[in-house]
Amino acid sequence: MQDKGNRDQRPVTKLVPGLSRRTMLTAAGAAATAPLLGRRARAAGEPIVLGWVGPLSPPGGYAEGILMKDAAAMAVEEINAQGGVLGRPIKVVYADTRGMPAEGRTAAERLVQEDKVVAVFGEFHSPVALAEIEVFHKYGVPFMACDVWSDKITAKGYPEVFRNSTAVSLIDTTIGEWMVAAGFKNVAMLTEKDDIGLDSRKAVAAVLDKSKVHYETADAEPTLTDFTAQILRFKSHQPTYDLFFSEFAEAGAYDMIRQSHDLGFAPTAKTAIYNSGGAAVDPTFWQNAGQAGVNLCTENVGLPKSGWNDKTKAFVKTFTARFKASPPGSAMESYDAAWLLAEAIKASGGTAAKGIIHALETTSWVGTRGKYSFSTDRDPAWHYHQFMDAPLTIIQYDKYKQSADNAPILWPRKFATVPYTIKKPV
Amino acid sequence: MAEYLLIQSLNGLVIGVIYAVIAAGLTIIFSILKIVNFAHGEIYMMGGYFGYFVISMLGIPPIPAIFVAMALAFLLSVALERALLTPLYSPTTERKSDYGILVTFGISIFLRNIAIILFGPFPLRPPSFFSGALVVGDFVMTWDRVFAAGAGVALLGLLVLFLGRTSWGQALNAVSQSRESAAIVGINDRLAYTMAFGLGGAFAGAAGALVGPIYALTPSMGLQPDTQAFAIVVLGGMGSVGGSIIAGILIGVSESLFIALFPDPSRGLSYAQAFSLLVLMVVLLVRPTGLFGRTHTAME
Amino acid sequence: MRALRLACLAGLAAIALAFPHLVNAYWLTVGILAMFYAIIAASWTLLVGYAGQFSFGHMAFVSLGAYAAALLVQWLALPVPIGMLVGALLAMVVGAGVGFVCLRIRGPYLAIFTMAFSEVLRIVFLTENEITGGASGLNVAPLFTSRSNAPYYYVALGLLVVSLAVMAAMVHSRWGLFFRAIRENEQAAAAAGVKVVRFRILVFAVASGFAGLAGAFYGPFIGILTPDIGSVDQMGLVVAMAVIGGSESLVAAVIGALSVEALVEALRAYGQWRLVLFGLLLLLTMRFARNGLLALAWEQVRRLTPASWRTPHAREAAE
The missing domain is CATH 3.40.50.2300 (Response regulator)
Incomplete structure (x- = not known):
């Protein structure tokens, strides 16, 4: 129940009022044809669990946090509609950090310990991300940081930590x-x-x-x-x-x-x-x-329109139809992060952290923000696992x-x- | 420099009038119910949103919308008072002042957080009352600010008239001086409490509706004015409406001058937010009766 | 009866000691944070519930203890435990100072004053970022370098037990009577010979000291400090914990803190709804069960127990 009444200006809503008739028909069609595609396309079996962290309530920057969460949910729907990963559906557990490092830390512990996530993405506040990466580093869980600009995040040199946004x-x-x-x-x-x-x-x-x-x-x-x-x-x-x-x-x-x-x-x-x-x-x-x-x-921080690829166009179209506003860069980063992790799991053929990290280091996946590649050079330190060509x-x-x-x-x-x-x- | 200070003082004056409207509401509640309303800033926030939605959903023009927002803030306050504050009037309630503090503090947490869910996290801005700005030489002020100040002065004038000249106002005044004596002369004190809490809320709501076009509306917008209003009410002498009007303007102007004169510009804006808090602390310590107040250091 | 109570206490102690082996690392972290909040809620209860000194600035002392400890360790290269102790002492001294300057202020005025003090301190920590790191946060040296959080757990448990023991000893001694006398009527207490000035300063110092100690522990555990720990919303959470449990009993406040923190975690997926819920719970508790939900539950239990089971003391209290 995000918004009552102010539907035309407010883009964020969990009720998805903007879901057009056409998208519904497409979705219905996809559901109807799915059984015909056989076992591979139908996401069956135990879901692969990913974690998402970010501010969803004050004192955090929940306005943007909620948009990032919605974009992540869009990515997961699409991944599952295409048959999931390795024949299994993707499930995301969303953890609110209230924009506070201590909450971020417990959120991270929870995702790793309780929800047994294989990888995590999201965030919005650099200090919170800095507390979270300590947990991910301790347990060796891959983390794709979105919309956090502090150089320190990648400069720590943790092999688990990647960043697909720009840096200060x-x-x-x-x-x-x-x-x-x-x-x-x-x-x-x-x-x-x-x-x-x-x-x-x-x-x-x-x-x-x-x-x-x-x-x-x-x-x-x-x-x-x-x-x-x-x-x-x-x-x-x-x-x-x-x-x-x-x-x-x-x-x-x-x-x-x-x-x-x-x-x-x-x-x-x-x-x-x-x-x-x-x-x-x-x-x-x-x-x-x-x-x-x-x-x-x-x-x-998105690609210039002249450089838009099919994914950018499709994402902007769906997002705009759904939330009645063009997506900010942070939403695109959160969306791409879900896909990057899914693709890395697919490429490594399993959910082992080492495999995912290796797959991310060698990825050349093309997302809404262009062709991804993560630097492995450590000079200067913040280059490590940074998306250097962030648009x-x-x-x-x-x-x-x-x-x-x-x-x-x-x-x-x-x-x-x-x-x-x-x-x-x- | 002199010109800059003059312009700053005028800006402070306008802000001061808005502060005074908020603080006047807090004062009415304090003088009648003898509680400090920690949820006052949140009623101010709700008033801003009421104004916004009345304009955007019902299509009411901005100026009449102020009155609708006031009426809604009045009703919300009355509902809160009826539901939660009645133990304050019961003789069996122990330590009423603690009860008042905790309940209004709880209301503030509840309203601030439910607002995020109801109104969404993004800042909203209602349309201007009057677009454009008043320009006199180097002095520039948007018509929205000029209007808000004018409307604020008018509302404060009406309030002073209401309290001084009407039988309703006199009844409230009587209750503020002594509950028992007021009851003896046949004043319904329960009704007076409800009226006072509602009226105080209506003034906070009016201030919220007036600043809507000046600052964007956000769920946490009430935090800052809340502490500022405390500072004003304490400076003006708890319970004195006239005192809080003067103190509001005083704080508005001195806060603006503080920013203008603070030696380190990279810190001036940050510490401006602490300025009224420091005034509040110093007044409480040095002259707890405020500039124009009666002795009120303990509440029974 | 005494044996039964001892057995209960021993059982509780055994569970508390074995806790790290019973749960995974996540619930261990939650347990540590819950004890952090329990120390704060209990010391707030001492100040507000027992002595009637209404403060909304309690989180300021948490934040003061935390920043002081972290900065001392950073500047003077003190060992972390010494830094923590000095941080707590500093919070205690500043608390005594606040208690001293506030001697003439009571009730809602004190609440407003302490809230203003807390906000000013938060703004200073935010603004003086060359020293405190501002909103980017201050990195804090850890207390332990082990992979497991079990050592932190035992430290938190120790701090909680020690602070509860000290505070309980205070309120169960003659001092406790003085506190209550001051709470009920300061003039009358003074007339009866209670040294009001001394005890008001004392209770502020002790409560602030324990708040500072909790903060000094929090920094090394989390590893990063931001001025947000002193925010009004955090204060609201602690107030909700103490009031929901019962703000007139140390144990009730502790249980309130432990259960609200568990609830905060259980409802993490509901982000924005959590503070709405706690605000509502706080209001309902104040309105309908002013002594806290724990006292309410305890009453129900007692009502269901046959009278013959009750100790003479309990029967007396019931009448």
Whole structure:
């Protein structure tokens, strides 16, 4: 019972109101033909149990956690509709972590000990993932981390731990390079006080320092909703800042973007605006940001539309039909993670951890986010078991209610769909 | 710099009015029922969502929706009072103040968490009352904020009139001074408790509906205003409606100036949230009667 | 009767000691966390239920003990157990300080004050991230390096037994009478010669010290600390534990903590519904069974027992 009444804006629901007549017919057809396909296609026998971890209640970031869970459930339905793995169906046990390391740790223990999972995927908070990987490492259970950006997760060098999302060092070096290329000279930075915000600031600052770009920083608690004072302070600064960069993923990001716009700080002819952290590609972005979202830059951690493969297209179509919103990158990562683990089990021919780890190290499976491969190089340490080609583009909305996939791509230049690297409103 | 401080003060003034509306509700409940309502912030949150759904589902325009949200917050508060607070009036209940604290704290946990399930985790934003912004030279303020402040002042004015000029208000005032004497002159004290809790909730709900377009609505939005309202009520002197209006504005303005003047900008915003809490602690320690209050350090 | 009670106690002790061999590693972890919460709920009960000092800032001392212990070990390279002890002592001293400055404040004012104190501390731990790691968390050195959690279990059990013994000794001595006198009517207690100031500070110090000790143990066990352990929602969970069990008895609070923690685990798949349920349970307990569900259950058991079985003491109490 997720949502009553607000069905048109709210994408998350367990009632699946968006399940169209057509999908139902297809599903019914699949069920009817399944017996004809014989034993192989029918997922029979003892299920193979996978675990999922992530925040489903406060103080965790449950908004995104619930989307990731829904995407994982979609993957499992599809895997089972195709006959499961090794002739057995896949079952996922979902464990809520409330965004707290201690809860993550017990959740991990539970999945391993009680539910006897063969592998685990998911997460959203880096500190929680760091507590969980200790458990997975202790018992040797493979773990595919999704949407956790802290470098430390892979830098620990645990053979069980893989990451199919981007990492702070990957993402923020790219953002820093874009800032330099776009010619910004004077940047105001506002970051949220948490793992992503602070690491991100450090990584961006490193690039800016190297290129001698001037910047000023301010931090804010993730729960903050009124940024007026800080924005006015930035606004009154001389000389005028040419970019307002914020790393703010929580609900307050919408307020910040709107307040910056309403107070006439950014976007303006002089000052561009960038928000990092995913809030600007979430389903309720336009409802909350309104006109203030036009001209905003942000990163998209999915493949650029030009690079979409059949799986991306199919996933986006089903997800959009079901939840009435285009999927954020974290949902795609959770979906792909379920598939990656299923494919690794299939490739290794069993559920032994060593086999799964080896299969992941050598995988070249193509998912919604492109062709996967996991680095085995340990220099620098965070490269180990990291998906180095994790897709990342910097986009800038140029129309109200534009979807992230249709927004002009500014960077990297090989994916760019427009000739400019930044457009300021006139 | 002087200009920046002036602009900041004006912004603080607007926020202060909203704080005052929330705190006035808390004060009414305190002065009549003699309990601190730890669920006040959650009623404020519910008011915001009531406003949102009244607009999006029933198609009521934003301004009348404030009144519907107030009425719904009133009804919700009355229902909670009837169901859970009646032991406060029974002579057999031991340590009533503990009961009041724990029950309202329980209500706050319950409402905050059921809201996630009912309204979903994503922030929601109702449409603006008036789009655009008021621009005077370097001073910019959205019309939504200007309107919220104006409406807040109007609501507070009505409240002061209601308490001072109507027989209902005088009856409430009598109960706040002495339950026994009020009963002797024939005032139905049970009805007064219900009215006071409902009225307090209605003001929290109104504040929630007013800030809807300014900040996005989230299930946990009540946590921060709750502690801020405590600070205001304590500063204003527990039980004094006029005191909490002045204290609300005072806290709003000084909080804005605190951010403006805090020497380390990378910490200013974080510590702004602690500012009103520190004021609260200092006032409790140094002058427990608040700036305008009566002696209320112990509750019977 | 005495023999029966001793036999019961011995049986309970045997189960508690054998627990790590009876369950798998997951339930062992749950058991350790349940005892962590039990220490907190019991010390909160001492403060609130016995002495009537209403505090919503108890988790602040847990978090203070945890961070202090972890940082001391990191900075001074102290052995972990010494760090834990110093962390607990620091929580005790700060607790005494809070008790001292709050001497003039009572009831809901004290609840508001302690809640504000707790939030300020959480914001400081979040903001001073160069020292505390902020929301990214602070890595804490482990107490044991063994693969099994059994050593942690025995440490937690030991801490729980010691803290319960100390607190029970306090409330069953003359001090316990003083606490209750202060709870019921401070002026009257003072007039009767109870040193109100001394005992209010003492109870704050002891309760905060044990909360800090629980926190100092939690850090090395989990391996990472975030300011969230001091959040209002965590405080709510502890309050629910104590009230559901019965906030006027140490043992009831402990049993409340153990059962609510087990419930938290059993309902893990229901994520968002868990706190809704505990909030509701808290409300229903307060409204209909103010002494806690345990006292309610105990009453039912007693009502069903024939009068002749009861000890004279119990019969007296029933009348």
